[in-house]
Amino acid sequence: GGVTVSPRFxxxxxxxxxxxxxxxxxxxxxxxMALAHDAATEEDEYEDSAKDGQPAARKPVEVRGPDYMTNRxxxxxxxxxxxxxxxxxxETGAVSVEHICARPDxxxxxxxxxxxxxxxxxxxxxxxxxxxxxxxxxxxxxxIVEGNFIVKQAVGSTPAVIGNKLRQPYFKTSKYFELDIDxxxxxxxxxxxxxxLGFTKKLIVDMSFLVEGKHGHELPExxxxxxxxxxxxxxxxxxxx
Numbered sequence: 001g002g003v004t005v006s007p008r009f010x011x012x013x014x015x016x017x018x019x020x021x022x023x024x025x026x027x028x029x030x031x032x033m034a035l036a037h038d039a040a041t042e043e044d045e046y047e048d049s050a051k052d053g054q055p056a057a058r059k060p061v062e063v064r065g066p067d068y069m070t071n072r073x074x075x076x077x078x079x080x081x082x083x084x085x086x087x088x089x090x091e092t093g094a095v096s097v098e099h100i101c102a103r104p105d106x107x108x109x110x111x112x113x114x115x116x117x118x119x120x121x122x123x124x125x126x127x128x129x130x131x132x133x134x135x136x137x138x139x140x141x142x143x144i145v146e147g148n149f150i151v152k153q154a155v156g157s158t159p160a161v162i163g164n165k166l167r168q169p170y171f172k173t174s175k176y177f178e179l180d181i182d183x184x185x186x187x188x189x190x191x192x193x194x195x196x197l198g199f200t201k202k203l204i205v206d207m208s209f210l211v212e213g214k215h216g217h218e219l220p221e222x223x224x225x226x227x228x229x230x231x232x233x234x235x236x237x238x239x240x241x
Contacts, residue, residue, distance in 0.1 A: 061141055061208045063221035068213070077210070077223045082118070084227050091237040096123045099171040101178045103240075108176050118225075119178040120209070124197070125190050134170060135163025138179065139212045145204040145228070154192050161212060165189065200232045
């Protein structure tokens with residue numbers, strides 16, 4: 001089976017579940033899995049007002065500063081350069097759906113006169129030379145704001161260049177740029193996902209996205225988007241047919 005966390009209608013970025021890519025810690029995922037059953041019985045209290053997809057702006061995200069190449073110092077990012085419009089979750093059955101914006105029923109095709117959109121499509125496992133630059137530079141900074149210790153340790157908070165870990169196809173048209181993050185392409189990511197998906201209804205996850213700066217003229221870094229996912233119930237994913 002498959003689950004895709006995917007776009008609805010944005011003027012900029014389509015972030016989704018989950019912050020799974022700081023994966024050095026995830027090599028220990030098996031031991032966390034062994035503890036998952038006990039942790040599942042924990043009861044946590046959360047804010048009733050939390051909503052899925054709200055911007056993750058409460059805590060400044062540190063990125064490489066203007067002099068990072070010489071002093072290795074990070075600074076708080078300026079506000080995200082673009083605005084998050086929405087987050088959707090779809091159940092795709094036995095196959096993963098890439099280039100989801102091209103579907104006739106997708107809002108990018110059904111709603112006329114939309115502004116250009118940047119879309120992230122995370123492909124998650126379900127139950128039962130421009131490309132080189134993108135693979136080396138597109139970076140995710142994850143943060144588990146609320147959740148149990150096991151999940152926090154499995155996910156971590158280390159910035160990670162996603163293309164170094166996972167398959168990352170992309171699709172560009174005159175209306176949008178879609179970047180798909182195939183979590184199913186990594187055995188380690190699959191194990192961590194299997195752990196985290198069991199706790200999504202008790203998690204608040206912040207994700208920040210940026211392009212990594214490697215040269216002085218590319219610094220300071222700045223977020224181009226961020227989102228917060230709060231207490232996501234995967235059972236409510238819309239089925240794609």
